[in-house]
Amino acid sequence: xxxxxxxxxxxxxxxxxxxxxxxxxxxxxxxxxxxxxxxxxxxxxxxxxxxxxxxxxxxxxxxxxxxxxxxxxxxxxxxxxxxxxxxxxxxxxxxxxxxxxxxxxxxxxxxxxxxxxxxxxxxxxxxxxxxxxxxxxxxxxxxxxxxxxxxxxxxxxxxxxxxxxxxxxxxxxxxxxxxxxxxxxxxxxxxxxxxxxxxxxxxxxxxxxxxxxxxxxxxxxxxxxxxxxxxxxxxxxxxxxxxxxxxxxxxxxxxxxxx
Amino acid sequence: xxxxxxxxxxxxxxxxxxxxxxxxxxxxxxxxxxxxxxxxxxxxxxxxxxxxxxxxxxxxxxxxxxxxxxxxxxxxxxxxxxxxxxxxxxxxxxxxxxxxxxxxxxxxxxxxxxxxxxxxxxxxxxxxxxxxxxxxxxxxxxxxxxxxxxxxxxxxxxxxxxxxxxxxxxxxxxxxxxxxxxxxxxxxxxxxxxxxxxxxxxxxxxxxxxxxxxxxxxxxxxxxxxxxxxxxxxxxxxxxxxxxxxxxxxxxxxxxxxxxxxxxxxxxxxxxxxxxxxxx
Numbered sequence: 045x046x047x048x049x050x051x052x053x054x055x056x057x058x059x060x061x062x063x064x065x066x067x068x069x070x071x072x073x074x075x076x077x078x079x080x081x082x083x084x085x086x087x088x089x090x091x092x093x094x095x096x097x098x099x100x101x102x103x104x105x106x107x108x109x110x111x112x113x114x115x116x117x118x119x120x121x122x123x124x125x126x127x128x129x130x131x132x133x134x135x136x137x138x139x140x141x142x143x144x145x146x147x148x149x150x151x152x153x154x155x156x157x158x159x160x161x162x163x164x165x166x167x168x169x170x171x172x173x174x175x176x177x178x179x180x181x182x183x184x185x186x187x188x189x190x191x192x193x194x195x196x197x198x199x200x201x202x203x204x205x206x207x208x209x210x211x212x213x214x215x216x217x218x219x220x221x222x223x224x225x226x227x228x229x230x231x232x233x234x235x236x237x238x239x240x241x242x243x244x245x246x247x248x249x250x251x252x253x254x255x256x257x258x259x260x261x262x263x264x265x266x267x268x269x270x271x272x273x274x275x276x277x278x279x280x281x282x283x284x285x286x287x288x289x290x291x292x293x294x295x296x297x298x299x300x301x302x303x
Numbered sequence: 304x305x306x307x308x309x310x311x312x313x314x315x316x317x318x319x320x321x322x323x324x325x326x327x328x329x330x331x332x333x334x335x336x337x338x339x340x341x342x343x344x345x346x347x348x349x350x351x352x353x354x355x356x357x358x359x360x361x362x363x364x365x366x367x368x369x370x371x372x373x374x375x376x377x378x379x380x381x382x383x384x385x386x387x388x389x390x391x392x393x394x395x396x397x398x399x400x401x402x403x404x405x406x407x408x409x410x411x412x413x414x415x416x417x418x419x420x421x422x423x424x425x426x427x428x429x430x431x432x433x434x435x436x437x438x439x440x441x442x443x444x445x446x447x448x449x450x451x452x453x454x455x456x457x458x459x460x461x462x463x464x465x466x467x468x469x470x471x472x473x474x475x476x477x478x479x480x481x482x483x484x485x486x487x488x489x490x491x492x493x494x495x496x497x498x499x500x501x502x503x504x505x506x507x508x509x510x511x512x513x514x515x516x517x518x519x520x521x522x523x524x525x526x527x528x529x530x531x532x533x534x535x536x537x538x539x540x541x542x543x544x545x546x547x548x549x550x551x552x553x554x555x556x557x558x559x560x561x562x563x564x565x566x567x568x569x570x571x572x573x574x575x576x577x578x579x580x581x582x583x
Contacts, residue, residue, distance in 0.1 A: 266383060
């Protein structure tokens with residue numbers, strides 16, 4: 045079975061060693077700054093001068109560019125095309141397609157939105173690649189995030205691949221009993237219907253058993269939870285976090301002041 | 304001294320008409336290893352949930368009578384205190400994986416994290432428990448990438464590591480091959496010898512005959528028989544009520560009708576006993 049259940053790439057780098065919360069705040073502030081900044085070029089600069097260098101610092105450049113080709117560029121490209129057709133701004137029509145006008149202004153707008161989306165996805169990709177999910181969660185729990193909340197996030201990350209595998213098993217079982225899954229599109233879409241029942245109801249039964257299992261291991265215990273791994277938090281981390289928060293506040297202030 | 308004490312326990316799940324457990328009286332002494340047998344629908348799993356506190360705290364429904372473990376009464380305690388005394392592992396190993404951890408080692412430490420065991424104490428406890436159940440080599444694997452039998456051992460280890468006073472096991476070897484079963488029964492017996500009280504639901508009667516101190520036969524929610532494994536497991540009553548019995552018992556019973564089994568000898572449950580009898 046597939047052992048790799050997350051984007052995490054196990055390496056030793058300065059970025060990997062940063063405290064998970066610091067990385068989380070780094071990612072959030074990159075995204076916030078790219079969205080609230082008063083200048084259109086901020087997102088492009090952040091992408092080229094923050095995210096790309098960071099993926100080299102984190103020694104995940106190969107994985108990062110692979111996922112850029114597979115995920116980030118297609119997603120941003122899709123947003124760009126949609127926005128340039130459907131954004132009803134501007135007068136300078138470049139070309140018409142059916143009843144849709146593509147204008148110079150809508151192209152510029154679409155490019156800006158697409159870059160911001162690219163910043164958002166790539167920043168999160170970078171976070172997921174360099175941060176082990178359980179490290180992030182145990183750090184956040186230690187800082188007071190409710191255990192139930194952390195559990196919901198992390199178990200969802202783990203259980204999705206399991207549900208996929210189970211759906212495949214059910215499909216195979218149904219195919220072996222003659223369900224048609226390989227002919228026309230309509231027929232294939234129709235053959236998804238018998239999958240829904242077993243998958244959904246099966247999952248509900250599982251949820252009950254899993255609730256019993258974690259309850260049996262003291263999940264709702266009122267003791268203060270401890271953590272197996274020690275998550276490092278240095279002074280550099282603390283400084284970086286306040287610095288980033290400061291940057292976000294300055295950007296916000298500039299936005300308000302300049303508008 | 305009794306550590307588990309059930310008095311006149313009757314229980315009905317919500318939205319059902321008839322009770323699953325009828326007037327059960329059961330005491331288990333400290334350090335005793337009892338096995339519960341019964342056909343499907345006899346109420347074995349419900350009995351496990353009752354001792355482990357999930358009935359009535361988790362499943363709600365109507366419980367009458369008293370359930371006591373280590374001097375506390377379950378209806379007067381909360382579930383998160385109760386599980387510190389009673390550990391429960393059940394059949395389906397896949398659903399017992401927390402889903403919150405990426406390696407087997409972390410998975411086993413999950414319970415200790417929840418009850419606030421300090422980190423220095425956690426690692427040696429997890430390592431010792433893994434060594435006991437023979438899964439030390441799985442420490443860095445993802446719990447989802449394991450086979451059913453391996454997952455079942457992880458589930459058992461995850462409970463053992465919490466060192467409960469009473470261990471309730473609902474078919475802990477259902478996914479295992481004969482070698483795995485033998486090893487796990489060895490682990491359970493070691494725990495019993497170290498003073499842990501064990502309540503085990505199991506279909507593999509030959510193993511029960513070898514290891515358990517006492518057998519409780521459950522039928523339609525009532526205690527049908529209770530006593531020494533060699534007495535209960537060879538009783539004619541079990542066959543009449545549709546219990547699974549050992550093939551050695553049924554063979555010897557047929558043989559004794561034909562005069563091939565010495566009448567002075569009790570019927571066998573295990574291979575060794577059968578060999579002894581047929582040798583004369």
